[in-house]
Amino acid sequence: MTDIGKASVLDDWLSHSPIVPVITLESVDQAVPLAKALFAGGLSVLEVTLRTPAGLPGIESIRATLPDVIVGAGTVMTVEQLQAVQTAGAQFVVSPxxxxxxxxxxxxxxxPILPGIATLSELMLGYQMGLRRFKFFPAEISGGIKALKAFSGPAADCSFCPTxxxxxxxxxxxLGLTNVIAVGGTWLTPADALASQSWSTITDLAKSACALASSIRTG
Incomplete structure (x- = not known):
């Protein structure tokens, strides 16, 4: 698949689900019920991070069980990890x-890929390699809204997923910015809800986020 083709696929997924839960699993057993809870709330594109040993098998479990959920791998920091997430069945890749x-x-x-950038120099590196879609991380402490507005000048043809x-x-x-295609967030999967397996709480958070996103994009 070409870079343009991969970007098009990513654009299509994120246009239908512009809020991407950033998930850190403490156990593989959390993976499927958590994904089901988020999907029930309207979120169909998920990022499962490699921050714990449960990340890779969690991706495998979700892919094997929930064909309607798009699951990507996050916190990919090495070529070896990239190879591992492809083997696990990840459908897209996110790096910090x-x-x-x-x-x-x-x-x-x-x-499809969302490489992480925090500065214009990092953006230029990816741009020179043909990329036009990026994760902006860590968004708030890297300038947030003001930085993304500034990026829209020299990189008007780029889109971002701030996280x-x-x-x-x-x-x-x-989401009101024209160069933001989606956002990533951890608030949808609070640690206490995961620990207590309060899946209904997570579904409610997802529903609220989807309602807010819909009001922004259609308002």
Whole structure:
């Protein structure tokens, strides 16, 4: 698949589900019920991070059980991890930052990608390699709304998924930007709800987020 083709696939997924839960699993057993809870709330594109050992098998479990859910791998930091998430069945890849080696490997993979950037120099590195879709992380402490508005000048043809500090309180501001295709957030999967297996709480959070996103995009 070409870079343009991969970007088109990603655009299509995120246009239908512009809020991407960023998930850190403490156990593999959480993966499927959590994904079901988020999907029941209207969120069909999920990012499962590799921050714990449960990440890779969690991706495998969701892919094997829930064909209507799009599941990507987050916190991919090395070429070896990229290879592992492809084997696990991840449908897209998200990195927290960018190095030339990792960017090259991501570009040559068959998966849609969201490489992480926090500065204009990192953006330029990816841009020179043909990329136009990026994760902006950590968004709030890297300039947030003001930074993304500034990026729209020299990189008017780029789109971003800001993650890190995004919440219901600033969701409207982020999704209101023309160069933001989606946002990523951890607020949809609070640790206490995961620990208590309060899946209905997570479904309610997802429904509220979807309602807010819909009001922003159609308002």
């Amino acid at each position: 930052g960018s190095t030339p080696e990792l960017l090259s490997a991501m570009i040559h993979s068959e998966l 890190g500090g995004v919440s219901p309180g600033n969701l409207k501001d982020y």
